[in-house]
Amino acid sequence: QVQLVESGGGLVKPGGSLRLSCAASGFIFSDYYMTWIRQAPGKGLEWIAYISFSGRTMFYADSVEGRFTISRDNAKNSLYLQMNSLRAEDTALYYCAREDAGLDVWGQGTTVTVSS
Amino acid sequence: AIQLTQSPSPLSASVGDRVTITCRASEGISGALAWYQQKPGTPPKLLIYDASTLESGVPSRFSGSGSGADFTLTISSLQPEDFATYYCQQFYNFPYNFGQGTKLEI
Numbered sequence: 001q002v003q004l005v006e007s008g009g010g011l012v013k014p015g016g017s018l019r020l021s022c023a024a025s026g027f028i029f030s031d032y033y034m035t036w037i038r039q040a041p042g043k044g045l046e047w048i049a050y051i052s053f054s055g056r057t058m059f060y061a062d063s064v065e066g067r068f069t070i071s072r073d074n075a076k077n078s079l080y081l082q083m084n085s086l087r088a089e090d091t092a093l094y095y096c097a098r099e100d101a102g103l104d105v106w107g108q109g110t111t112v113t114v115s116s
Numbered sequence: 117a118i119q120l121t122q123s124p125s126p127l128s129a130s131v132g133d134r135v136t137i138t139c140r141a142s143e144g145i146s147g148a149l150a151w152y153q154q155k156p157g158t159p160p161k162l163l164i165y166d167a168s169t170l171e172s173g174v175p176s177r178f179s180g181s182g183s184g185a186d187f188t189l190t191i192s193s194l195q196p197e198d199f200a201t202y203y204c205q206q207f208y209n210f211p212y213n214f215g216q217g218t219k220l221e222i
Contacts, residue, residue, distance in 0.1 A: 035212070044217040045152075045160065045203055050210065059210040062117070095159055102150035102165030103205070109159060 002026035002105050004096050016077030020110055022079040030074040033099040036081050038092035039109075046092075049081065050099070064090075068087030074110050086114045118142050118206050120215035121134075127220050133194045137218045139204035141185040148208040151180055151189045155200045163202075164189065194220075 008020040022034070036049045049070040050059045058070050069082040079096050091114050097103035117141040126180040129135045139149065152160035162171045164180035168185055177192040191198055199222060204215040 034214075037214075045154075045214040047205070047212045047214060050212065061211045097159075101169070102162045102171065102207070103152070103160070104162045104171065106159035106161075106164075 001030075002098075004098065004105055006094065006096055006110035007108045009112045011096065011113045011115065012086055013116050014114055016114070017082070017084045017087065018112060020081040020083065020094055020096075020112070022081075022107060024077045024079065027098070027105075029072075029077040032053075033081045034070075035097045035099050035103060036070060036073060036079075037095045037097055037103070038090075039095070040089075040092040041067060043092075051079070065075035072091070083112070088114050090114050117211050118145060118209055118213060120204055120213055122204060122215035122218045123204075125216065125218045127218055128222070129194055129220060130222065131194050131196055135191050135194060135220065137189045137220075139182075139187045139189070139215050141187075141206055141208075142148055144184045145208035146182055147207045148184045148206055149180075149182070149187050150205045150207065151178075152203045152205065153198075153200045154203065160203060 003025045005023045012018050038046050048061045048064050051070045054071045067085045071080045093109040095109045096107050098105040121140045123138050149167045151164040154160040163174050168180045179190050201217045201219045203217050
């Protein structure tokens, strides 16, 4: 079945780095744009990054621009989010999602906690 | 960046009610809008895309309308499983921002 599974979350100190992964299955991964979204505890959804089919075009939210990098490996059916210079306000549940006239497939999310 | 403002928030209603949630964009976005439903502890679920197209498998009591800067999500007859938080999202320009959410409660 169509599925996205995130991994790589955890506890990290302010200023630290983390790399999230999203494993896709059940569909032709290279046919779809992909997106990362996050949700801070008790808060709403925040769109943070987008990547095109080929991986050549990326866009970021201002809140993460210059600190986070989205990438993909179509041969491995995988999406990534490299997060550097992490701050307390980056604490959230991070989702990957497939874009097809809306975000139609979501993973269950992976939790990132930034705390000393 | 395009801002989306949802109203009302929260929204109190009862089973069987017809409810409407509004999403207003800070500038025109044509019909590039989606609606999602999120229940606690679960990821959002796509309900509507392109402002008015129902996602496959979504009950027909959900409908969307609007274009330009003003959009609505309507639930024609509330069911117990519809009590959740609803978000709009624009796909017109990056960043693809979400509205702040509307919690639909009893």
